[in-house]
Amino acid sequence: MRLGAFPVRRGEADAEALExxxxxxxxxxVLALFPEGTxxxxxxxxxxxxxxxxxxALETGAPVVPAAITGSEHLFLGPFPKPKRVQLAFAEPIPxxxxxxxxxxxxxxxxGQVWPRVEGEFRRLRARPGLIALGLAALGVGGAEAYRRRSARRRRAARRPRLRLPGR
Known part of the structure; x- marks a missing residue:
């Protein structure tokens, strides 16, 4: 499995990220996303x-695997990750x-289905000791697809004729 990430413009409908x-x-x-949107x-x-x-999930028929993370809120309280206790749990997939x-x-x-399981896993993780994580840089899948789209956009832009000003 290849891990990557693609950009999402926060605070607005991002049609390119959805596509x-x-x-x-x-x-x-595989796609990892956080349903809270922030x-x-x-x-x-x-x-x-x-x-x-x-x-x-409904548009693509992909199953949803509910997951919960605890302890990540203090990893990046500055420019570098801090050693902190982070826990991650997955529930059974929902078709x-x-x-x-x-x-x-x-x-x-x-x-009705996903969020109650996320909340259950979250409560379960909060009630038990966790593991030490030395860093959690980025979690996501799809970097290759976003890179392909960005590269195609750049190639199209490079083919457009440029306006040349006299003397330059």
Whole structure:
């Protein structure tokens, strides 16, 4: 399995990132994403999930593997990772191929099936000692797809004729 990452513009609808995610899933790849849509600094609570995870699963038929992470909120309190206790747990996969690709089904998948399992794993991890992690740089899959798209955009831009000003 190849690990990588692709950029997501935060705070706005990022159509290119969603298309990259769809491509990865349709090709049978693995995609790690955080349904809260942002970083949560509160070590005691999870954020609120959004429906994008459900939409991607329903549109591509990819199963969802709920996961929880604890201890990562203090890894990057500066320019370099700090040695901290980090725990990661995965629940059983949830199939999504049998559900209709509707906004209601996406909400039910995330809020009714995925998120309760994430919360359960989160509570379980909070109740037990963890492992020491020396660094957690980036987690994600799809760097190759994002790189391919970015390279293609650059090649197209290079083929466009440039306006030349007199004397330059």
């Amino acid at each position: 990259t995610a769809r491509t990865i899933l349709r090709q049978g790849g 970083r949560i600094r509160d070590a005691e609570h999870l954020g609120s999930p959004r429906r994008g995870l459900g939409r991607l 999504a191929s049998h559900l209709p690709a509707t906004p209601e089904a996406a909400g039910e998948l995330v809020e």
